[in-house]
Amino acid sequence: MIKKGIIIVSLLLLTLHTFGQQQPAIIKLNAEKLHSRVREWPYPVNGITVPTNAPALLWPATNGQTMVKPMESGSEVPEDPNIGKVRYKVMLASDKNFTKDLLTGSEQAWAVYPLHQSLKPGKWYWKYAYALKGSNQWTWSPVYDFVIDPKYANEKVSPPISVVLKRNQGAHPLLWDMNRIGADFYKNNLENPEAKKFIAFAEKLMLAPLPTEKPQRVIDTTGKNKLEKKIIVERMYHGFGDAVGTPVRNLCIAYQLTKDKRFILDAKRRALNIANMNPNGLATGDDFTSGAVLEALGWFYDAGYDFLNAQEKEIFKNIITIRAKRVYSHLPNRFELHVSDNHVWQITLRNLAIATVAVINDVPEAKEWLTYMYEVWSARFPVLGTTDGGWHEGNGYFRVNFKSIIYLSQMFGDFSGVDYFKLPWMENLPYYMLYTHPVDAASTATGDMWENIPYIVKGEAWFAEALTYKMDNPYLNWYVEQIKKEHPDYFKGSDDYLLFRLLNYKPNKTLAVSSPADLPKTRKFADIGVVAMHENLKDANKTLSSYLISSPFGSSGHGHASQNAFTINFKGKVIFGGTGYYSNFSDKHNLLDYRTSKAYNTVLADSLNQKIGEEGYGWIPRAISGKHIQYALGDASNAYGEIKSDFWLNRFKQINVVPNKTNGYGESGVTVYRRHMLQLEGGYIVLYDELEAKTPVKWTTQFQCPYYTIEAQNTENASEQNFIVNSDLGNVSAKVIASSPLKMQVHNKFFEPAVNWNKVTNDEGQIKDFKEQWHAGITSEAKQKFRFLTIIQIKDGKTEIIKRLNSNDGLAHFQVGNWEIQAQLDGDQASAFQVSNKTIQSLFSYGNVPINFEGKNYIPKIAGSSVLLEMDSKKWDITEAVDELPDVVKYDKKLD
Template identity: 45%
Template structure:
């Protein structure tokens, strides 16, 4: 293909200096680490000069009753008088609560597995302090926790204010009416909350089904106690306190090993329910009642604590604990602190792990690595633990960078009335705004003063008013955190049309972020966390929504955390709009990762770059090998797993104006292989001439063209790689059985090549929009006002050059006789709009800078 044969006039004015590629530093960065985040901590943090770490963290040391020490100093020799050292620790973390002087610090940890062992000190590491977050030390926090009951939500101190502020509150009145119906009502029997027939199931399926059938029992019996406690705090009516205690004593009598409460979620909820009643009614409990509740809470909490310490703090994310159990455990610890000695250590552990690890699946950008399907399961804990630990520490956790950026993540990835970006477990359940994200957003808006987020909440309230009338999860939060004045509401139309969240590897683009009905929403995902937990092997996968509906994106159904459909389709790369290499998908596990090197938000062009070069290879994660074995599946070629030898997979994604998406893929492997471009849709895909296919439905029209330098073979079908069977009888948010319907899949495959380039041009819009033909002539593609020059010949250097008819806007990446006074890097991306240029080079993930 020729080099650029003409340049827009806007470039000609600016070109004052010719700089050859050989004189320029390379804008490309290449990551070769086998993983960026591990399932269990395997290296000490901070290292390599990280700045303002929240905590000192290190790998666990095996052995019975392992203990640790930490020391840190601004002198690498750790002299007496200038060194701070911890007490003996039973866990592998040390939060930096006390203020430290600015500058460089050195630190070490020591361990011993038996009391007779000598302390073994680690090598020296360093970090920097510039602007640290200061929080109370453990002794200071424990003293703050020495409050009279009720101490949850700081209620003893603010009880009078709580009552006066809510005296005429409509939601408080409704809560009291509902609590009246609980007085002397029959106690819940320990039986399945959703009965199912297990006839014909395998032993493993029956075990999973029993857990599924009793799921929610703990919430069912704990929620009334929380409601009764809140009602008592609202008006002091003794009937509510008496009923809460009656129900709590019933929970104290339940068998820990019974089907109803042995599950970790149910166990945690039962413990929390008893803790609420214990704390609220402490002064009115008899000695026998107090002892019975204490012992019942301690029996359940002690097992949780043993499972946490020297394990949980090391995990990338133990989802069940972060979703629910840490909240249950922390509430119980606060309620019993200084009353029962074991609870003191519980509270210290919970406070330390919160201080050291929050937010566990994000960093500062506001994103959540597993996607929004399972993000919503964390919302209640994120809100209430931020309040709980805020009361104990005096720290406003809603003012942290991650919390301040969270509104933008929700706004860009899950607009009002729209399907969410389709990635991660349970993404298919978010075809429009769901109740929990809606009420969480409203609660968050009370603590995060963001006018664009206020617009987000206001719009959702208008579209889904019923969500807020029947919500119980955040009722207490709203009663505790009152709105002050009329919130300022500003349309997000003034925001950039795209935003990147590099910590979780997601870039979102919008044509009309303020109006879902007209919005073309596109995303690209390249996740540094890999496909861990509830995340999927979806590196460099794109998603396309139009008018709030998913057009192209993740396919399949969350039938179970791991069954044949989940492992061979839904969780795998086969289910996503990414590339299969020699018919093989990406690794399942933390080592199948990607990252987002570049992003530019322009006026008429949005641009991002994802790198999935490290995503491919054999499945080696023991966790996922174990799940494959449980399902009698092999991680072999037949099932789509193996090492195709991929060495490069970079995907450039652009949105042009409001209706055109362009992809440019750079692919390379150790040997010639087939490369398969994939798209998935709930709508009928119709194959057209050559490598073109369309969607034409009542609400949307899409045309997709895929080009390469080689012959392409296109296949359209409706087959999942393993059948989707709703064997659990899973339901949607309204209790309706979810039909696992067929979906459409398209694969466009090259002939075997060691290197390949693919160009994709998509037009997506309403059915009545004019169809813009894509024409190709002399190595140049035209669509509407746009000209695209893309080098597809793998024997030549990569090149992508796009400009419009009036030559006011252009984007250049890669090779060519590119001359520009401000151009400082080889292989950078330069966007020029109306004479103003922005250059993007690779920016490494933050985890690389700090690990």
């Protein structure tokens, strides 16, 4: 498996602020994007040392004339009709002339080539070629090179597809290796209490009537336009495929647990019923419903094969082939290139994989389908992360991927012998869950549908528990144990991960448990751009947590234009976070408010948002975890400007909206936006923003409260603005300070009204009430260079008066509680920011500010670094951080 690097750096400019020293402190990225919607450059290139001994070779696809452009399932952007007319092949060798250690790939229809063999250490060269179908005229790429590090020599490598196909030979049932483990599966679960409960559930399931093709819900379409009507009709049938398909799967599992023919015969009755449903009808015609039906048909065909006569086998093979081809025919030379074609990765890839294995030896095309899926899985998983365990789109939509992550990891592991639960990303996944959605507490409050998970919901709980069956992580075990204590009702009855638990059931297994109290308070997830800071990770539902968000993926997919946005949670609830509501992927409220920077605690320039699309990216250069001070630095310098993504421009066009300045989009000329964020012991958040543009702009720093009200407070200083948040959690106040006059606007209106025209429901199935929410914007005069200093207090008791102290060094100087804060607020001067507390002997410093603490001077090793000094057992604990690139920049660079 490769550690997936995903992108481009068209030009990487290292800005050296080190006064003659060799290591740079500040890195400036000038790439237009770090992740492209579809691959635009080859990987690996430029002699990069890859983090594996068997990388996947990736390259831009072609239709024979031009590069394949972005398109995806469910999009109105038409598919390129020529994407299926080309074939590729690759060559790899340890010399430029391709004579030594030569590896050649056979012709293939897709633009990825995972190496299923370990390469010897040293430099390797590769190239790819394409030709039109039926032609022997191959067009070759330039020669690219990369290096294999000896330290990866002993890594286990996934086997070639020939091994996978051979393992799938044999009699039914093939799914989940049942033709090999079926007897053990039966015996192992005879005394499993959960299996016994499930069998009792299946007994009742057989009494349910056969389903008919009708809507899951009825929604009035009166007065809606053509696009809205289409979306509403899809919404009415959403979930139909699962409703009719899940009982078939469950009855098949019950049969494998009991060998009781009643279960498989009832599964047959239901499977024949849905086999006769119209594959092009409203009920099972879209990708989600048809995919669920396809999976159910595959389940029964495999588990119930011996209960079918010849005619019935033909019925199932034909309908599986029809539905599978409809999915597969749109994948090669497109899907593997996409940053994340959500519907396929979330659901339909799993549906297709299960159905494919079921007919692998009976439908000739199925071997090609499985080959493609295995190769893409080997090359691209996990698509929205690399190694840090995070998921770019936020936790609201991460959960839609859970079933596929679990079951495809199990399935491809069965085939290949590779334990996909030991991938670096998988091993870090428990920490991502623990830090970004603590037990009985809110999440990061970003991305589509985050508002549906104010606390951990059932799907997250089940997923976390499922991971404990394959991972030996005591913090994960603690996390699940605590969820079970808080939500015992989540774990009653059947759920989607039952089969996984049955497959991996160990009667006498004991789980080691460790409290996260001994983990660092801060953790950086650089690949997806999140820093999580906690006062007490173990009791996040009672204490202060904060997050800084700045994603290398930009606002791709279900992600939002929220670069350098912060979220603050207290006692498990969101105080400051994203606002608005997910009613549809791209209606007016979504594209003009909910998805935009206007909905987040970040900065607008001349009231203009950050770009929607992969081009509007940010990243997290630094983070430090201390005892009393937590620190994060986000860089959103590349996030602003005109929208360039054809995909998103098409979405605006579909709803007849122009992304112009009137609607909050356009070129603002921002060149620098670096946000320093500190969480200080005692209930304080401090922000220091470095802002620059090509010409003077009005800078607006925003504060969004999705659940509470904001109330403006009087100020005697024109360069300061104050407000409070009225909540049931305690006292919350904020002061924003600059070097020139500021104006504040507090209101409870969305830029574009939120209307639940699509009758979107919450996790409990109740139609959501789109209530108004509160917003504050604090705006500067037009300045080319500007600084904001923000001090937020979150207290059980009263907040404290922030005192302005005298200063003769040109810095603004403040005291709040025992904390002293100094900041350079003049944008024409070099940035400087220092926070200290003599009582608890802690100091943070950034910029050219003398560090004198406890009577001692400290000179940073690298000028421009961020420095944290804290006393630990009568000894200074010193941490110095400079900018560190995310993996996508380290490993996946475009040729200049």
